Amino acid sequence: MKELSFAIMELLAISLGLDRLYFKTFFEDGESIMRCNSYPPCNNSSLTLGTGPHSDPTSLTVLHQDQVGGLEVYLDNKWFAVRPRLDAFVINIGDTFMALSNGKYKSCLHRALVNREVERKSLVYFVNPKEDKTVKPTKKLCSSDEERKYPDFTWSDLYEFTQKHYRADVSTLQGFIPWFIAGKPSNY
Numbered sequence: 001m002k003e004l005s006f007a008i009m010e011l012l013a014i015s016l017g018l019d020r021l022y023f024k025t026f027f028e029d030g031e032s033i034m035r036c037n038s039y040p041p042c043n044n045s046s047l048t049l050g051t052g053p054h055s056d057p058t059s060l061t062v063l064h065q066d067q068v069g070g071l072e073v074y075l076d077n078k079w080f081a082v083r084p085r086l087d088a089f090v091i092n093i094g095d096t097f098m099a100l101s102n103g104k105y106k107s108c109l110h111r112a113l114v115n116r117e118v119e120r121k122s123l124v125y126f127v128n129p130k131e132d133k134t135v136k137p138t139k140k141l142c143s144s145d146e147e148r149k150y151p152d153f154t155w156s157d158l159y160e161f162t163q164k165h166y167r168a169d170v171s172t173l174q175g176f177i178p179w180f181i182a183g184k185p186s187n188y
């Protein structure tokens with residue numbers, strides 16, 4: 001997973017005109033998370049949460065879903081099913097990478113629906129920087145401070161926000177900024 005994510009990081013760096021090892025170096029000492037999701041069957045949709053619409057607050061997501069299906073991405077005001085393939089991973093950009101690229105790459109809104117008859121499982125690898133590393137786009141992506149779309153922050157700051165103050169959704173990063181600028185109030 002780590003090797004795959006670094007290969008993708010190299011492609012992302014090349015696509016942005018950066019040194020190919022730029023992101024690999026940035027994430028090399030990172031703290032990635034592997035999560036197993038299990039969705040029991042439920043035939044009453046009003047009782048079912050699944051995974052609600054959100055973008056991942058993390059940097060890069062490598063996801064494998066089983067053959068049941070249920071992952072959807074939002075594009076042009078519509079939800080599209082991501083067809084399960086045993087031989088493929090789904091790669092998503094997360095909010096932290098969006099900030100690191102100064103908004104040039106967008107995090108992706110997605111959700112997971114629950115199946116009425118069978119349990120569904122997915123395995124997700126989230127790439128993160130080291131918790132105290134400053135997330136700040138390189139000057140090559142924004143030559144002046146005025147071009148900055150997000151303040152400097154650390155993964156630890158954003159993680160704290162999503163764990164204690166905010167359930168990740170479509171606008172986690174927009175919600176995070178005022179809380180962060182206000183000095184991370186605990187009564188938020």
Ligand SMILES: O=C(O)CCC(=O)C(=O)O
Pocket residue numbers: 035037051056063065070071110111112121122124
């Ligand atoms: O189960 C899935 O397919 C999606 C899970 C997901 O979006 C997440 O864990 O962040």
Ligand SMILES: [Fe+2]
Pocket residue numbers: 054055056110
């Ligand atoms: Fe997700």
